[in-house]
Amino acid sequence: MFNLYWADESGFPAGDRGAAYGDGLFETIRMCGNRGVLLSRHLARMGRDAGRLGIPIAHTDLRKACTAAVSRYADRFCNKDGESGWVLKLTLTRGEGGRGYQPGSGMRPNLMVSASPMPVAPATFGVAADVSRVPLTVNPLLAGIKSLNRLEQVMAAREITGELYEMIMSDSAGNLVEGTRTNLLLKGPGGWVTPPAKSLAVAGILRQWVLEKLRAKGEVVEERAVSMADVLGAHCQGLYLLNSVIGVVPVRSFAGQDLPADDGLATIFNPLELLE
Amino acid sequence: MFNLYWADESGFPAGDRGAAYGDGLFETIRMCGNRGVLLSRHLARMGRDAGRLGIPIAHTDLRKACTAAVSRYADRFCNKDGESGWVLKLTLTRGEGGRGYQPGSGMRPNLMVSASPMPVAPATFGVAADVSRVPLTVNPLLAGIKSLNRLEQVMAAREITGELYEMIMSDSAGNLVEGTRTNLLLKGPGGWVTPPAKSLAVAGILRQWVLEKLRAKGEVVEERAVSMADVLGAHCQGLYLLNSVIGVVPVRSFAGQDLPADDGLATIFNPLELLE
Numbered sequence: 001m002f003n004l005y006w007a008d009e010s011g012f013p014a015g016d017r018g019a020a021y022g023d024g025l026f027e028t029i030r031m032c033g034n035r036g037v038l039l040s041r042h043l044a045r046m047g048r049d050a051g052r053l054g055i056p057i058a059h060t061d062l063r064k065a066c067t068a069a070v071s072r073y074a075d076r077f078c079n080k081d082g083e084s085g086w087v088l089k090l091t092l093t094r095g096e097g098g099r100g101y102q103p104g105s106g107m108r109p110n111l112m113v114s115a116s117p118m119p120v121a122p123a124t125f126g127v128a129a130d131v132s133r134v135p136l137t138v139n140p141l142l143a144g145i146k147s148l149n150r151l152e153q154v155m156a157a158r159e160i161t162g163e164l165y166e167m168i169m170s171d172s173a174g175n176l177v178e179g180t181r182t183n184l185l186l187k188g189p190g191g192w193v194t195p196p197a198k199s200l201a202v203a204g205i206l207r208q209w210v211l212e213k214l215r216a217k218g219e220v221v222e223e224r225a226v227s228m229a230d231v232l233g234a235h236c237q238g239l240y241l242l243n244s245v246i247g248v249v250p251v252r253s254f255a256g257q258d259l260p261a262d263d264g265l266a267t268i269f270n271p272l273e274l275l276e
Numbered sequence: 277m278f279n280l281y282w283a284d285e286s287g288f289p290a291g292d293r294g295a296a297y298g299d300g301l302f303e304t305i306r307m308c309g310n311r312g313v314l315l316s317r318h319l320a321r322m323g324r325d326a327g328r329l330g331i332p333i334a335h336t337d338l339r340k341a342c343t344a345a346v347s348r349y350a351d352r353f354c355n356k357d358g359e360s361g362w363v364l365k366l367t368l369t370r371g372e373g374g375r376g377y378q379p380g381s382g383m384r385p386n387l388m389v390s391a392s393p394m395p396v397a398p399a400t401f402g403v404a405a406d407v408s409r410v411p412l413t414v415n416p417l418l419a420g421i422k423s424l425n426r427l428e429q430v431m432a433a434r435e436i437t438g439e440l441y442e443m444i445m446s447d448s449a450g451n452l453v454e455g456t457r458t459n460l461l462l463k464g465p466g467g468w469v470t471p472p473a474k475s476l477a478v479a480g481i482l483r484q485w486v487l488e489k490l491r492a493k494g495e496v497v498e499e500r501a502v503s504m505a506d507v508l509g510a511h512c513q514g515l516y517l518l519n520s521v522i523g524v525v526p527v528r529s530f531a532g533q534d535l536p537a538d539d540g541l542a543t544i545f546n547p548l549e550l551l552e
Contacts, residue, residue: 016287141410
C-alpha cells in the first residue's frame with residue numbers, strides 16, 4: 001500500500017519525510033513510448049534498496065505505477081516523427097509521520113511520479129570532465145542506494161561550467177569514485193577497471209549491465225579503486241561515463257589533459273535493444 | 277527574495293529541490309509565546325550555512341518569517357495556564373529548477389514554516405542511550421550544516437526502542453561523535469570534553485552556547501575525539517546530550533552500563549533566560 005502523487009498535480013504533503021530528511025530514494029528511467037530501457041532492473045533496484053531502508057513497497061505496486069505513468073505521459077512526448085523518448089522519474093519516500101528522525105510504525109510510503117523530456121545528448125566524440133573539489137563520503141550502510149540525500153552531488157554539479165560535462169568526485173584517499181550523475185569505467189592494457197560497488201554513492205543500473213555484458217564477451221573487468229594516475233598515465237586507453245538515461249559517454253579531456261577516446265564502447269549499449 | 281510556504285496550507289511544489297535531493301537546510305527553534313530560545317543564533321546559523329550551500333537568503337527575510345510565524349501560530353499553543361511552549365521549524369531549500377543536480381541561475385529559495393507542540397521532556401534524572409550500528413560519515417565540506425540530508429540519522433533513530441532515549445553514532449575510527457538529534461558533552465577529571473565542530477554532522481546551537489558559558493565560568497573545555505573508553509572508563513564523571521529544543525539531558529545509562537549522572541549541568545541552561 002502506498003499513496004501515489006503525480007508531479008503535474010501536486011507536490012508531496014508538507015509532512016513528507018522525503019522533503020524533511022531525504023528519507024527516500026528515486027529512479028530515473030529512459031522511456032521510449034510505453035517501454036522503458038532496463039525497466040526491470042530499475043524497479044528491482046528500487047524495491048531492493050527500499051528494503052534496505054525499511055520502506056515497504058511491493059514490486060507489483062511499482063509496476064502498476066509505471067503502467068499508469070505510461071498511460072498518462074507517453075503520448076505527450078511523441079514528436080511528429082513518432083519518436084517518443086522521455087524520462088520517467090519515481091520518487092519513493094517513507095511517507096508522513098514519526099517523531100523527528102524516528103519513523104512511526106505502519107507508515108504508508110509516498111510515491112511521486114513525474115515525466116520530463118530526454119536531456120540533450122552529449123557529443124558522441126566525447127566530453128570534457130574535471131575533478132570536483134567536493135569530496136565524496138559514502139556511508140557503508142547506504143552505499144549504492146540512489147537515496148534522496150544528494151547534497152554532495154548538487155555541490156559538485158555547481159562546479160560544472162563552460163565546456164565541462166561532468167565533475168568526478170574523489171574519496172578521502174584521493175581515488176576517483178564517480179561523477180555527479182555517472183559511474184566510471186576505465187580501459188587499460190589489462191582490461192577494464194571500475195571502482196567497486198561498495199565504494200559507490202550510487203551503483204548505477206547501466207554500470208552493472210555493462211560489467212555483465214563485457215564479462216559475457218570474455219573481457220577482463222576488475223573492480224578496484226581508480227587513481228588519478230590510472231586515468232592520466234600513459235596506460236589509459238579510455239575513460240567512460242555511464243548513466244542509464246544518457247548512455248555510455250567517452251571522456252576526451254580530463255582535468256585539462258586529452259585522453260584517448262572513441263565511441264567503441266558506446267556501440268555495445270543500444271538502448272533500443274533493451275526496451276521492456 | 278524567497279517563496280514562503282505554510283506547512284498547514286501546503287507542501288513544497290513538486291519540483292522543489294529539497295524533496296528531490298535534500299538540497300536545503302532547517303532549524304527547529306524552541307518558542308515560548310512570541311519569543312524564541314537563542315533565536316538570533318538559530319537564524320544566524322541558517323543564514324551562514326545557507327551561504328555555504330550557495331542558497332541566497334537575507335537575515336531580515338528570516339526575521340520577517342519568524343514574526344509572521346509568531347502571529348500565525350503562537351496563540352494556538354497557549355494553554356489554560358497561559359504557558360505557550362511550542363517548536364518553530366524553518367525549512368529552507370534552493371527552490372525549483374536546474375538540470376538534475378545542477379542548480380539553475382537566479383533560483384528563488386523556498387522557505388517552509390511549520391509549528392508543532394513541544395516534545396515530551398526527558399526524565400530530569402537522566403536517560404538511557406546506546407551505540408548505533410549506523411556509522412556516521414561527515415563530508416568536510418558540509419560538516420556541521422543542519423542540511424536536509426539526514427538519512428543516516430533516520431536509520432540510527434530506527435534503533436531507538438524500549439527505554440532508550442538516544443542512539444550515539446560513531447565515526448569510522450570508532451569514536452563517539454553525536455546522537456541522532458543531540459551533541460555530546462563529557463565531564464572528566466580534567467574538565468569537559470566534546471567532539472570538535474569539524475567532525476560533526478550537525479554543530480548544535482546549544483552545544484556552542486554551553487561551551488561559551490562553561491569557558492566564561494573558567495571551566496576547561498577540550499574539543500577532541502571521544503572514545504568509548506572515555507565514557508565507560510572510571511574517569512567519566514558524566515555524559516550529557518545537548519539539543520536546543522530539549523535542553524541538557526544527563527545520560528544515566530550508556531551501552532548497558534550505569535554512568536554517574538546528575539542534573540547539575542542542566543541548571544546552567546535555563547531556556548526562560550534565553551528568550552529573544
